[in-house]
Amino acid sequence: MCPAWATGWPNSMKTERGLTRRLGRELLLQAVYISLAVIVSVYVAARLMESVLIEQAIKQEADYYWSREADRPGSALPDTKNLTAYRHGMGDGVPAYLGDLPPGFHAHDEPRKTLTFVSERDGKRLYLVFETGQVGELVTLFGIIPLALALIVIYLSLFSAYRISRRAVSPIEYLARQVKTINPADPDASVFELVPSKDTDNEIRVLAEALQDLATRVTEFAERERRFTRDASHELRTPLTVIKIAVDRLLKDERLDEDSEKTLLRIRNSSEDMERLTMAFLLMARESDEGLPKDWVCVNEIVDAEVERLKIISPDRDIGIQVQAQVRLLVRAPEKVLESVIGNLLRNAHAYTDQGQVTIRIENHAVTIDDTGPGMAPGAVEKVFEPYFRNQRQRGGFGVGLTIVKRLSDRFHWPIEVDSEVGRGTRVTVRFPRADSQIS
Numbered sequence: 199m200c201p202a203w204a205t206g207w208p209n210s211m212k213t214e215r216g217l218t219r220r221l222g223r224e225l226l227l228q229a230v231y232i233s234l235a236v237i238v239s240v241y242v243a244a245r246l247m248e249s250v251l252i253e254q255a256i257k258q259e260a261d262y263y264w265s266r267e268a269d270r271p272g273s274a275l276p277d278t279k280n281l282t283a284y285r286h287g288m289g290d291g292v293p294a295y296l297g298d299l300p301p302g303f304h305a306h307d308e309p310r311k312t313l314t315f316v317s318e319r320d321g322k323r324l325y326l327v328f329e330t331g332q333v334g335e336l337v338t339l340f341g342i343i344p345l346a347l348a349l350i351v352i353y354l355s356l357f358s359a360y361r362i363s364r365r366a367v368s369p370i371e372y373l374a375r376q377v378k379t380i381n382p383a384d385p386d387a388s389v390f391e392l393v394p395s396k397d398t399d400n401e402i403r404v405l406a407e408a409l410q411d412l413a414t415r416v417t418e419f420a421e422r423e424r425r426f427t428r429d430a431s432h433e434l435r436t437p438l439t440v441i442k443i444a445v446d447r448l449l450k451d452e453r454l455d456e457d458s459e460k461t462l463l464r465i466r467n468s469s470e471d472m473e474r475l476t477m478a479f480l481l482m483a484r485e486s487d488e489g490l491p492k493d494w495v496c497v498n499e500i501v502d503a504e505v506e507r508l509k510i511i512s513p514d515r516d517i518g519i520q521v522q523a524q525v526r527l528l529v530r531a532p533e534k535v536l537e538s539v540i541g542n543l544l545r546n547a548h549a550y551t552d553q554g555q556v557t558i559r560i561e562n563h564a565v566t567i568d569d570t571g572p573g574m575a576p577g578a579v580e581k582v583f584e585p586y587f588r589n590q591r592q593r594g595g596f597g598v599g600l601t602i603v604k605r606l607s608d609r610f611h612w613p614i615e616v617d618s619e620v621g622r623g624t625r626v627t628v629r630f631p632r633a634d635s636q637i638s
Contacts, residue, residue, distance in 0.1 A: 221363050229356045233349055240345045252313065253303060256281070256326050260317040263324060276326065284325040296325050305330075369402045373409060380413065387413035434476045441469045467511045477534055494634070495536050497527040497565060501558055504541045508548055517548060518555030526636040527560050531610055539606055542599040543567050543626050550624070562635045566627045574618040582616055603628075 259276055263283070266273040275283035284292045295306075296314060301323070304314045310329060317324045376389045390409040445466040449459065505519050529536060547556045547569035554570025574582065583604040607614045607628060618624040 221367060222360060225356050225360045225363075229353060232352050232356075236345060236348050236352070240342075252328065252330065253315070256303075256313070256315045256328055257317075260315060260324055260326055264317070264319050267319075275324075280329045282327045284327070285323070292323075292325055296327070299325070370405070373406060377409065385413040385416050387411075387417070389413075435473065438469050438473045438476070442466060442473075445469070470507075470511070477538065492530055492532055494528045494530050495533045497529055497536065497540070497630075497633075498523050498560055500533075500536050500540050501544075501560065501565070504537070504544050505558070507541075508544060512548065515548070517551050517553070519548070520555055520557045521560070522557065523560040525560060525562055527563070527565070527630070528634040528636065529630045530632065535606055535610065539603050539612070539628060540565065542603045543628070546599050547571070547624065547626070554623075563631060563633045564627055564629045566625060568623060568625045570623045573620045573622050573624055575620055579616055579618050 259281065263273070263276055275285060275288060277283060284290075284296060286292055296316075299314065299316050301316045301318045304316070306312045306314060313328045313330050315326045315328070317326065373390060380386065380389060387410040390406050390413065445462050448454070448462050449466075454462070501521055501523075505521060508519065544556070544558065544567060547567050550571040551569045552571065556570075557568040559566040559568070583600050604614065606612075611631065613629045613631075615627045615629075616624065617627075
């Protein structure tokens with residue numbers, strides 16, 4: 199019983215691609231090169247036979263005649279079907295067109311294709327005329343037959359090699375297609391199973407088993423990640439909520455002095471920062487955005503909420519915050535993701551602005567945040583999305599806010615641009631290609 203990859207694949211797999219096509223192309227080129235080499239070799243052999251062997255035979259015939267002539271003067275001239283000899287004073291003499299030829303070989307095409315050898319001994323000349331036309335035809339005929347046989351053997355051998363190689367490569371192509379179609383979030387190890395067969399190579403079995411093992415391990419890792427995300431979401435939020443509730447209760451105590459109230463406010467602000475950071479980390483921990491509820495979210499409302507939250511967190515900072523909404527921008531995405539992106543950008547701009555204001559512009563398919571902070575040099579702009587990078591002195595936070603923004607924007611295909619100049623502030627633009635803009 200032949201395995202599936204030896205007898206044929208489903209229609210979607212019958213199209214020859216990749217290794218099979220490359221293998222066929224290489225074997226075809228090899229067949230062409232070998233054929234050209236054989237043809238050239240046969241042609242050269244035929245020409246050598248005509249020019250070398252025939253000339254050698256004619257020379258030997260002349261030498262043999264002169265030896266007989268020396269032993270028995272007046273010996274008969276050589277005369278065969280393809281060879282005719284002439285001498286002055288013998289027979290009909292020498293034809294006029296041969297009389298002026300010097301010693302050596304001379305080829306003629308008229309009145310027929312011949313090769314003439316003029317041999318001279320003791321002032322006497324022998325003219326041997328060999329008809330090469332018929333011999334050339336025989337050489338060509340006997341050259342074509344071995345040529346045809348050689349090409350047939352070559353083509354059959356290459357075709358057999360192609361069939362065997364294709365059979366060996368087919369399971370690799372099959373496994374490659376299975377890898378391409380597998381779902382990374384929930385890989386199915388069974389798709390890498392091959393039909394058992396004695397013809398299956400050991401290397402293919404090892405590869406298939408390795409892919410099955412990899413898919414199983416990925417499934418286990420994904421399940422552990424989902425459990426961790428679920429458990430961490432609960433375990434991290436609970437103590438933060440307790441801290442916030444306790445701080446709110448303490449803040450209601452009228453007996454608190456000013457220093458204690460400021461300390462509690464810092465604790466509450468830090469707990470809120472930690473809660474947002476935890477949410478962002480949990481979002482990034484997901485392999486995909488599956489399970490995150492998507493809806494049409496109004497960016498204007500998120501910006502307003504983040505601005506109000508920023509004013510509560512930093513009530514003592516005399517930094518103006520201006521919102522310029524040209525349109526009502528709607529983005530289909532998880533609300534928490536948009537909150538994390540907009541919130542981190544806004545808090546970063548506000549933290550690095552000592553005087554002046556932060557301006558948020560909501561435009562068609564984009565949100566731009568300008569600040570009047572110290573700005574950044576070109577080298578710093580290139581590193582602004584790297585983890586734990588802080589421009590100039592530390593302004594609070596954990597140094598991962600813009601890294602979170604970049605990773606979330608890349609995941610949801612929201613291009614982000616940073617333009618900054620030392621002494622003039624920084625501009626950050628996030629674009630939402632598939633957003634819906636409405637005139638506000």
